[in-house]
Amino acid sequence: MNTVKFKKxxxxxxLEGSNVGxxxxxxxxxxxAIILSLILLLLNIFGVLNIGNIQVMDMLETQLQTxxxxxxxxxxxxxxxxxxxxxxxxxxxxxxxxxNNLSFEDLENDNEAITDLQNKLYDTVYLNMQLAPxxxxxxILNTTVNSNLDTAFYNGIYLKYINLYSESTVNNEFSxxxxxxxxxxxxxxxxHSGWQNEMKTDFFEKCDSLFTSDTHYILSNAVEIPDxxxxxxxxxxxxxxxxxxxxxxxxxxxxxxxxxxxQKSNNDKLGPIICALLDEEQGIYSGQFNSNRxxxxxxxxxxxxxxxSYTVFDFDSEKCVGxxxxxxxxxxxxxxxLMLTEPQYQKFINKGKLTTAGIFLFVALFSFVCCLFMFRxxxxxxxxKMEQMKSKEEQLKALELAKEAAEEEARRAKDAYEKALAxxxxxxxxxxxxxxxxxxxxxxxxxxxxxxxxxxxTPTEERIYQLYQEGKNxxxxxxxxxxxxxxxxYHTKNIYSKLGISSRKQLLRFAxxxxxxxxxxx
Numbered sequence: 001m002n003t004v005k006f007k008k009x010x011x012x013x014x015l016e017g018s019n020v021g022x023x024x025x026x027x028x029x030x031x032x033a034i035i036l037s038l039i040l041l042l043l044n045i046f047g048v049l050n051i052g053n054i055q056v057m058d059m060l061e062t063q064l065q066t067x068x069x070x071x072x073x074x075x076x077x078x079x080x081x082x083x084x085x086x087x088x089x090x091x092x093x094x095x096x097x098x099x100n101n102l103s104f105e106d107l108e109n110d111n112e113a114i115t116d117l118q119n120k121l122y123d124t125v126y127l128n129m130q131l132a133p134x135x136x137x138x139x140i141l142n143t144t145v146n147s148n149l150d151t152a153f154y155n156g157i158y159l160k161y162i163n164l165y166s167e168s169t170v171n172n173e174f175s176x177x178x179x180x181x182x183x184x185x186x187x188x189x190x191x192h193s194g195w196q197n198e199m200k201t202d203f204f205e206k207c208d209s210l211f212t213s214d215t216h217y218i219l220s221n222a223v224e225i226p227d228x229x230x231x232x233x234x235x236x237x238x239x240x241x242x243x244x245x246x247x248x249x250x251x252x253x254x255x256x257x258x259x260x261x262x263q264k265s266n267n268d269k270l271g272p273i274i275c276a277l278l279d280e281e282q283g284i285y286s287g288q289f290n291s292n293r294x295x296x297x298x299x300x301x302x303x304x305x306x307x308x309s310y311t312v313f314d315f316d317s318e319k320c321v322g323x324x325x326x327x328x329x330x331x332x333x334x335x336x337x338l339m340l341t342e343p344q345y346q347k348f349i350n351k352g353k354l355t356t357a358g359i360f361l362f363v364a365l366f367s368f369v370c371c372l373f374m375f376r377x378x379x380x381x382x383x384x385k386m387e388q389m390k391s392k393e394e395q396l397k398a399l400e401l402a403k404e405a406a407e408e409e410a411r412r413a414k415d416a417y418e419k420a421l422a423x424x425x426x427x428x429x430x431x432x433x434x435x436x437x438x439x440x441x442x443x444x445x446x447x448x449x450x451x452x453x454x455x456x457x458t459p460t461e462e463r464i465y466q467l468y469q470e471g472k473n474x475x476x477x478x479x480x481x482x483x484x485x486x487x488x489x490y491h492t493k494n495i496y497s498k499l500g501i502s503s504r505k506q507l508l509r510f511a512x513x514x515x516x517x518x519x520x521x522x
């Protein structure tokens with residue numbers, strides 16, 4: 001009987017304590033919620049608490065990291081092509097000099113020899129221009145056909161695409177921007193409207209200081225291309241003679257239009273995002289943008305202003321808001337930027353303010369209603385119940401002892417659980433590490449299939465394959481070997497099928513790699 005009474009008393013205390021505690025806690029929470037909601041509402045109205053700005057900057061920050069990584073990968077890829085291109089030019093120049101019993105110094109003012117050298121190197125320029133993701137390819141040698149001019153000129157070839165419709169340049173026509181007239185005629189190519197025989201450059205005045213032992217390539221600032229309306233960046237790699245002296249420079253051009261086509265960016269929530277690779281010299285900013293509008297603006301008027309959590313890009317005539325991140329390209333540091341137009345940014349911020357204000361206002365009104373209800377119905381009963389519960393302190397002491405025992409048991413169970421969880425986490429980490437190691441193994445089956453099946457080509461198919469390597473297109477090859485274009489397409493389809501490839505660009509890439517390996521005796 002005493003046990004039954006004791007259990008009844010415990011249940012009564014528990015029920016009363018729960019009701020009193022819950023009512024009091026709800027009353028306090030409601031009052032705190034009202035005050036906090038009103039404070040946050042005022043901060044949001046006056047722009048101190050700008051949740052919309054935080055959301056925008058978080059989205060830009062996430063996308064900026066990905067964009068800067070992709071940009072660094074793209075330019076390192078172009079640089080890798082440029083280094084390979086330089087090695088091919090070095091071999092071609094050395095072969096030409098040996099065949100004609102000449103030294104590099106003998107080329108100066110020898111128009112015939114320099115023209116013959118250009119004709120020999122033209123296919124190398126043409127092939128690498130098609131392989132590399134760029135808008136043009138060039139090489140410049142430290143020699144000239146006329147050293148008596150007041151202005152120093154240097155000889156070489158500079159090919160440019162005439163028009164770009166996408167970042168894939170395989171099927172675009174190209175023109176000779178700099179180079180020998182005879183070279184252009186011999187290869188049946190168009191001449192650029194600003195064509196000249198030779199080039200001006202200050203590269204050879206500072207090449208030794210630019211290319212130190214730890215410099216693999218140089219990425220230039222965005223500069224205007226002489227005699228054109230274009231701007232471009234250049235990836236530079238030196239050309240060495242057999243004594244490791246720099247005798248020239250080669251590389252690729254990335255003009256504004258190519259950058260614009262290759263660096264498109266959009267966000268489902270923010271809309272179109274303006275991407276840029278910026279240069280800075282003595283506080284003056286310029287660069288390339290993925291929007292033709294900003295490539296056309298006066299770069300000298302761009303003012304970059306760093307704020308606490310974002311950056312303002314002031315173009316004088318208009319402003320943009322975004323984020324920047326420094327990236328190392330070549331031996332220089334550039335700024336990668338993502339931005340929104342000011343109207344686009346303000347629209348998103350205002351929308352965020354209205355949404356946030358609505359939420360805070362609703363919470364404040366709801367909390368006020370709850371607080372008023374609690375005050376009228378439960379505040380007085382709470383005080384009365386608190387007086388009643390004082391007389392039951394002795395009974396609660398017994399419950400406290402039981403509670404402490406239960407808590408001790410819970411702590412022991414928690415310790416055992418945490419040890420088991422730590423062991424499980426360690427096992428999971430080891431499994432993840434093993435999985436990552438297996439993911440690193442890659443087998444180049446496509447290239448092996450390509451090389452192993454070259455012997456399966458018929459004589460006609462092998463002839464077509466060789467002409468493709470020389471840079472000829474389908475129409476030219478059909479004319480050379482005297483077949484119809486449909487027959488030519490049939491042979492091309494068989495070649496692709498036998499070699500396991502899907503495009504001319506893939507064929508040229510594999511063929512170039514095989515040529516390089518053959519020269520190295522691999």
